[in-house]
Amino acid sequence: MKTLILSLLITHIATGFTALVVGLIPMIFEKGGRLHKRAGLIYVYCMIIVAVTALLLCGLQPFKMLRLFLTGIAVFSFYLCMTGWRATKQKKSGPTRADKALTFVTLFVSLAMIGFGVYLLAINGASFLPIVFTFFGVLTLVFAGRDIQFMTKPTEKMHWFFQHFTRMGGSYIATFTAALVTNIGRVLPATAPEWTYTMSWIIPSVVGGMLIGRTVRYYRQKFNQRAVA
Numbered sequence: 001m002k003t004l005i006l007s008l009l010i011t012h013i014a015t016g017f018t019a020l021v022v023g024l025i026p027m028i029f030e031k032g033g034r035l036h037k038r039a040g041l042i043y044v045y046c047m048i049i050v051a052v053t054a055l056l057l058c059g060l061q062p063f064k065m066l067r068l069f070l071t072g073i074a075v076f077s078f079y080l081c082m083t084g085w086r087a088t089k090q091k092k093s094g095p096t097r098a099d100k101a102l103t104f105v106t107l108f109v110s111l112a113m114i115g116f117g118v119y120l121l122a123i124n125g126a127s128f129l130p131i132v133f134t135f136f137g138v139l140t141l142v143f144a145g146r147d148i149q150f151m152t153k154p155t156e157k158m159h160w161f162f163q164h165f166t167r168m169g170g171s172y173i174a175t176f177t178a179a180l181v182t183n184i185g186r187v188l189p190a191t192a193p194e195w196t197y198t199m200s201w202i203i204p205s206v207v208g209g210m211l212i213g214r215t216v217r218y219y220r221q222k223f224n225q226r227a228v229a
Helices: 002-022 024-028 034-060 065-087 097-124 128-151 159-186 194-228
Strands: none
Touching: 002 024, 002 034, 002 159, 024 034, 024 159, 034 065, 034 159, 065 097, 065 128, 065 159, 097 128, 128 159, 128 194, 159 194
């Protein structure tokens, strides 16, 4: 069992690191080009392995609250990655049954994270894990809720485009956040206040969300100018 867990851990770390490196390529190089597509596909495969190994490691090892939460983040990142990737396949056909099933499963996970976070807040007060459980549960709920909304009403012509880069970007932010908080304890002194750890979870999402929002506004303006011309 120890050998299996060690192998899973090595695979998890290696594919997570690869995703962080490869995930930068689509952001930097030409959109829609061969390098963009190939790097993006490698990133998707890496995130699938990261999510599967995270679930296995959580199930095979003794229960720890932080391990459970990191598994939830892996699932959240996987969902963003898959919906972002699948968006490019739904330009004409729209979401398939598998896409819808994934959305509803993620919706259930988000509600469970929120419920567990509220429960921890009630018994432990406003400490690190209750806050981040609730924060990421709400964040996951927003994404899954938007997907359900888009399933029931027509979307704009370029919805797939915005869905693709916002979700892939969100997935990268979540992966970066998990890597950051896993290793930040090795950098910060033992006397560092608890809020510094809490902020290491939240700040990447806030900053990354602002950058994604700025990119959305840029492309909306660009597409609107083309339509007027």
